[in-house]
Amino acid sequence: MFCYDFQNKTQKGYVIKPFTQTRLIIIVSLFFVVVDNYTFFKNVLKVYPFAENAGFVLSLAVVLFAVTVLFFTLFSSRWTTKPLLIIALLVSSLTNYFMNTYHVIIDDSMIRNAIQTNFSESSDLLTFKLVLYFVFLGLLPAYWVYRTNVVYRSWKSELWVKTKTILLTLIIITASLFTYSKYYTSFFREHKPLRFSINPLYWIFSSGKYVYLTYNSGPLVLKPIGTDATIPEHKGPHKLVIMVVGEAARADHFSLNGYPKETNPKLKEENIIDLSNTYSCGTATAESVPCMFSVYPRSEYTYKKGIRTENVLDVLKHTGKVAMLWRDNNSDSKGVALRIPYENYKTPAHNTVCTEGECRDVGMLVGLDTFIAQHPDKDILIILHQMGNHGPAYYKRYPKAYEKFKPACKTNQLESCSREAITNAYDNALRYTDTFLAKTIDFLKKYDKKYQTAMLYMSDHGESLGENGIYLHGLPYFMAPDAQRHIGALFWFGPSLEKNASVQSLKKHKDAHYSQDNLFHTLLGLFNVQTKVYDKKLDMLAQ
DSSP states (O other), X not given: OOOOOTTXXXXXXXXXXXXXXXXXXXXXXXXXXHHSOHHHHHHHHHHSOHHHHHHHHHHHHHHHHHHHHHHHHHTOOTTTHHHHHHHHHHHHHHHHHHHHHHOOOOOHHHHHHHXXXXXXXXXXXXXXXXXXXXXXXXXXXXXXXXXXXXXXXXXXXXXXXXXXXXXXHHHHHHHHHHXXXXXXXXXXXXXXXXXXXXXXXXXHHHHHHHHHHHHTTOSOOOBOOOTXXXXXXXXXXXXXXXXXXXXXXXXXXXXXXXXXXXXXXXXXXXXXXXXXXXXXXXXXXHHHHHHHTSSSOTTXXXXXXXXXXXXXXHHHHHHTOEEEEEEESSSOOTTTTTTSOEEEOSSTTTOSOEETTEEOGGGGGTTHHHHHHTXXXXXXXXXXXXXXXXXXXXXXXXXXXXXXXXXXXXXXXXXXXXXXXXXXXHHHHHHHHHHHHHHHHHHHHTTTTTSEEEEEEEEXXXXXXXXXXXXXXXXXXXXXXXXXXXXXXXXXXXXXXXTSHHHHHHHHTTTSOEEGGGHHHHHHHHTTOBOTTOOGGGOGGGO
């Protein structure tokens, strides 16, 4: 029977090297480089073909290995080495799956989006392939690390070994950078996105950035804005406005914008002002939703600013003349509706229209008459945050009766479907949004004689459907394709507002470039709010 004596380090006269934490780190780091960085090296080879750049590509692998060893060595100790490696293996197996399958980037925005996603949405991402990744590339290696009997030396010996390891890795990194300096210069300066798929180092860096941006902010003190906001007294009916916050609706799949498949059959029958050239503030819900309601333009917006500053709903609240309600059939308002009435319509407890295991967006219209009746002497703004085209399970986003485009992908494993089937399922979901928006307009039409009615629809971001192997959304804005940034947006006005000169002007400028930066000021302008934070130049109705 095999017997290992760690103290004597011998077996049948042979000297056996102890399994030290340095050796463990080296083995696991090699595993990361060889197994968990397929996407990274695939992207590298697109820029640096192996036949012409073999030396550099191999040196890149060596540098990645050395940097990984260096990182885990810096944080190694008898109390931290195993936990760090186990956590890294488990999480890296998941990031490996999502990068390989959907070609997403695991940055701080994606981490925030994942943390703020509810179980119902995240369950759409659960596939058998994901389980295989987690078991074979995460659980089993992590279990091996857990069971490995590591010999720890005295703290002086460990410090000396750690110092030698750090120096050796630094020498290897420096020598490689010097030998292929011309290549590394272009790698770091001209091809920065390549680094975003390094596993596990980039998601670890992004996690630290997320924690810093989210929690390392000191006491949260909300900065009030627009406290001077007023709405002048006026004769005539109050305003009743419904804003629909869409989900993952890309502009180029709207038949209103010239898409050949009829995805907007009902809206085309309405007097719609289609804003065909509108762009999002971000590429993920957790970023774009708070940004679109924020006073800050995309160029200035940060998560810290967003959570520390009141938004347009607060400014409207300061007037004391606007009753507001947020109904949500998505994850939540991402902090936007914290200070106004909020209702969760993701469950049958509130949503009375739940079919085929999914609570439908049209259910958010049920019961709105009661809210309107409760505020007869105020303007009213109702925000409906829809499930829309939330992927990857597009087939769940619409009742079977709306499956016009076939064949439609009937799985959340998009890689197993053809591009045509994925697109068909997505377009079917968009066609259901068309029905939801048409029903919202029909609801408002009931109040045309009593209120000045309007509907504004604006999606939070777009969606990639497999173009260039990219799926879903959430890529960093500067490298995201147009499909993730160019969003569906439109207005509908009831007869009393439709006659206004500002609305007629918007019709003439409907194809101008707009973005979610315009929303804050457009909502203020729509309700005739007077305040110093209002910028007429950004109001779409004041162009």
